[in-house]
Amino acid sequence: MEITNLQKKLIILLSILVGIMVSITFSLYRAIYVNPNNLNVIYQTLQDEAIPTSLNDVSILYFTDLEFGEFQNQERTENLFNTIYDLAPDVVIFGGDLYDSSDQINDENNQLLINYLSKIDAPLGKFAVLGEKDQLDETMLNTVNNIYSNSQFEILSDINVKIGNQSTASIRLIGLSSQPNFEQALSNLSSDEYNLLISHYPDTLVNETLASYPISLALAGHSHGTQVTYPIIGGYRNIENATQLNRSISKNLSFDYIISSGVGCTNVNVRLLSTPEIYYFNLHH
16 A cells, blocks of 8 residues: 555654654653763863963862762762772862751761761862851751861862962962852962862852952852753753853853862752763863
């Protein structure tokens, strides 16, 4: 029996619809059962004349939003830190939110995190800024401070520090608090130095005050890329303090910036077009 043109068109249409449904089903399966367990390492060279030659090939690892707890379990956390150990960075920066909620705080989990963080051997320093979940209440804040203190991590809260490599030449690392005092945090910055800014909140980066300072690169996290990002449409929900600047909304600022999707999951154990990631930077003059 001869197939009519109408039948051919219907077959083509049905084939397209079936293909779309298969693609959606496959994407949802990966988003729920595969992507949350994955971890991308993004390698990037930071080349700038302001970086002294003594820091050539020095590595900086940046990760954020661990959210240890219900979804970011011990298995995922162990995979993360084994990856960090294998990369052997010279400097480590954590962008905030160690625990997902205060319900997960206990002596066993605290000691587990201390063990993981302490084992990182970063000869030029280990640093962190605080996220909103690190400051949920006094108990959480004290717990996080104690974990960092026992893991040789320095909390940067509206201060900047010099990073050198057996030389007086250096770059500056600036850490902002959740409600930053810009004048204090950005004091003594020079355009002759490479200035790396760390903020937990992306929206902080659009503050006009920052435009008057010589910032070379800024790093932020917090929104997890909303964990579920629809093609074209963007994130499935708005995240407070990440509404003006996020993985779906970019702006032309006076400095370059990177918004990380983080490593952990919160609210839902799903990752669609927002795979967990860490950044591995290599400095070069």
